[in-house]
Amino acid sequence: MKKNIVSRSPKLTSEQLKKNVAAIHTNGDLSLLERKMVNVLLLNAYDELLSRRTHTLPVNHLCAMLGWDESFNIALLKRVLRNLAVTPIEFNILENGKEVWRVMSMISFGEIKNGICTYRYDEYLAERFYDPEIYAMINIGVQRRFEGGYALTLYENCLRYKTVGSTGWWDIERFRKLVGAAASIYDEFKYLKRDVITKPINEINRVSDIWLVPEYKKVGRKVNYLRFIVTENPQKTLLQPDLKDDHAVLRESDTFKRLREHGIGERLAIAWILQDKERAQAVVDYVEEKDRKKQVKGTTAGYIRKLIEEKAEVGIKTAYEAKKENASKEDIEKARRNKLAARRAELEAEYRKQMITDRIKRLTQEERRILVERYSVVEGEGKTKSYNPKTTEFQDTIERIAFMAWLRSQFLPETHINTKEFAQWLKEKGSELKESVECISSVQSRQNSEIA
Structure with missing residues (x-):
């Protein structure tokens, strides 16, 4: 019975790739950069891979x-x-005991636009890549360390x-064929060994998590077969610090955790x-606010994805909304200024009244x-009958009140407010009155500076 290796596969980390071995064995003609890509x-x-x-x-x-x-x-x-779009990828697969050969391009579509790389896989290729029956675990962190194309291919x-x-x-x-050493120079084994075996092995043993030792088998005087003894690299613990996750700090961010x-x-x-980053955070804020108001249909994840991929404007008001809001703010500010002005008038009137009383x-x-x-000659004619010249007082209450009202009106025009005394x-009246006037004064000062 065929053993299901996938069921025992370790969980992929963020930089590990489960790659179909059949595919690895058939794309040896890729360059180092193309293979990394x-x-x-x-x-x-x-x-x-299966859903998109x-x-x-x-x-x-x-x-x-x-x-x-360096720069991009x-x-x-x-x-x-x-090159990936025109590179054939072959599969030799056993189906019902018979060998089946298939070929397709590495990617079916590629695009670079507005700082985004977009690409597609053929459906069959995506299925093979996603759930290979036999797989190799390729660490992208290790891959970045390779400088030779043959070394990465052999790895x-x-x-x-x-x-x-x-x-x-x-x-x-x-x-x-596996490593793409098709050049005629490699028909001679000494050059094949120098460039495609020895140098790549030295690089693999220096930068990767495995250690290779080659062995050869001759038929007569000619090397016809080779194999590689594969063990874990004894320097793996020394390599690990350089292979740390590039995105560890990013994963600790609030935006990442919320997503x-x-x-x-x-x-x-x-x-x-x-x-x-700012847009991602704004979208999460926007969706969570909508969700609190029960305005999200479906899942929040789906809504977040829709907003980001469709580049929808979030937290940005339309011109009409902005105009309406500004008008509303102006009305509120105007009402506030009017209220403060009325309060100041009340306070000034009260202060003048106190000044006149003291006067x-x-x-x-x-x-x-x-x-x-x-x-008695003007407004008070006939209204000073109870007046006593000796005491300068009015005995009659009505006559006294009438005189005091007139007297106050005489002092009012000449009563000017001194800011410091006010x-x-x-301050003597209480902090509430003082804070009100300070607020009024700041508003008036701002208005005066705007006019100036």
């Missing part, structure tokens, strides 16, 4: 995963995508044999944040007699 694109799409045909990846994220430290070379990225072809310890014997022609809480896939959340109290008897005489009066 294949693995990065597949890792990015892996979670949704089209996948996206920010160019800056793509370049980081490829290990590019868009022309080179286009060339690599173009991919040997990785799955780590658990059994040996690749088994390969004939030389098969080996050349994950809504059910957004890890790699998708990372891609969105790398593409535009009247300070009148001498002679000043008071002069004022009563002036009053502030002191407010």
Whole structure:
């Protein structure tokens, strides 16, 4: 009975890629950059290989995963995508005991637009990539360390044999096809050994998590077969610090955690944040606010994805809404200013009243007699019968009230408010009155500066 290896496979980490070995064995003619690109694109799409045909990846994220430290070379990225679109990938698969051969292109579509790389896989290829019966675990962190195309190709072809310890014997022609060593110079074994075996092995043993030792078998005087003894690299613990997760800090961010809480896939959340962190955060804020108001139909994850992928404007008001809001703010501010102005008028009136009262109290008897005489000739004619010249007082209450009203009106025009004295009066009256006037004064000062 066929053993189901997939069921015992370890869980993929964020930088590990489960790659179909049949595919690894048939794309040896890819360059180093093209092979790295294949693995990065597949890792990015892996979670949704069966549910989506089209996948996206920010160019800056793509370049980081490829290990590019220099500025982005868009022309080179286009060339690599173009080559992947025309590179055949072959599968030799047993079905019902018979060998079946299939061929298709590595990707069926590629696009670079507005800083986003978009690509597609053929449905059959996506299915094979997603659930291979035999797989190799390729670490993107390890991949970034490779500088030679033959080294990475040999690494991919040997990785799955780590658990059994040996690749088994390969004939030389098969080996050349696996690693893409088709040049005629490699018809001579010494050059094949130098460039395609020894140098790549040295690089693999230096930078990867496996250790290779080659063995050869001759037929007569000619090397016809070779195999590789595959063990775990004894320097693995030394390599690990350099292979740490590039996105560890990003995963600790609040935006990433909130996206994950809504059910957004890890790699998708990372891609969105790398593409535009502020926008990703704004979308989450917007959706959560809508959800609190019971205005989200379906899942919050679906709504978040829809808003981000459709580049919908969130938290941005239309011109009409902005105009309406500004008009409303102006009305509120105007009402506030009117209320403050009315309050100031009340306070000033109260202060003037107090000033006049104090002024009247300070009148001498002679000043008071002069004022009563002036009053009796004008408004108070016939209304001073109870007035006593000696005491300068009115015995009749009605006559006294009438005189005091007139007297106040005489002092009112000459009563001017002194700012410092007014502030002191407010302070004595209480903090509530003082704060009201300070607020009024700040509004008036701002208005005066705007006019100026």
